[in-house]
Amino acid sequence: MSEGKADKMDLKERALQASRERYEKLEIEKLKAADQFAQKAIKEFRGVFGDVEELSVKELSRVECEIIADGLKFRARKESSEYYIYIKFYLHVRCRKCGKWFTHPVQNLADVGDLLSHPPVCEDCQMLAKYGTTEVKSEAERVMEMLREIIEIVSD
Ligand SMILES: [Zn+2]
Numbered sequence: 804m805s806e807g808k809a810d811k812m813d814l815k816e817r818a819l820q821a822s823r824e825r826y827e828k829l830e831i832e833k834l835k836a837a838d839q840f841a842q843k844a845i846k847e848f849r850g851v852f853g854d855v856e857e858l859s860v861k862e863l864s865r866v867e868c869e870i871i872a873d874g875l876k877f878r879a880r881k882e883s884s885e886y887y888i889y890i891k892f893y894l895h896v897r898c899r900k901c902g903k904w905f906t907h908p909v910q911n912l913a914d915v916g917d918l919l920s921h922p923p924v925c926e927d928c929q930m931l932a933k934y935g936t937t938e939v940k941s942e943a944e945r946v947m948e949m950l951r952e953i954i955e956i957v958s959d
Pocket of ligand 1: 898900927
């Protein structure tokens, strides 16, 4: 009886150990994949934006990393279309309306230059701008309603 119990314990312990080992192996593979992606992204980055003096990379996952080049912060992300896999770059930019940081896709140096000389507006502010126009419309509708009421009163 006690022997059987010990065997069970062993199996349980071995199972837990196997689970831990598999988890550790997966974690190591994840780190390796993240490192491989970061190296690929740096190579691609230099190919697209040219060489930079100061470049640092922060690995995030096997499909994403952060690149800081000459003081500009970029995000590189692995994307895939139906036929091929590629790396897409995003520049961290500050919304010119609310000052919030967000990422904006960039394909080449000129795109980066555009964003630097004309800071874009974030999605929230774009939505707000849209809301603004609908607000104006509803206000116009309210004025029309008031006018209609006045006309009704006058004609009565
Ligand atoms: Zn904004």
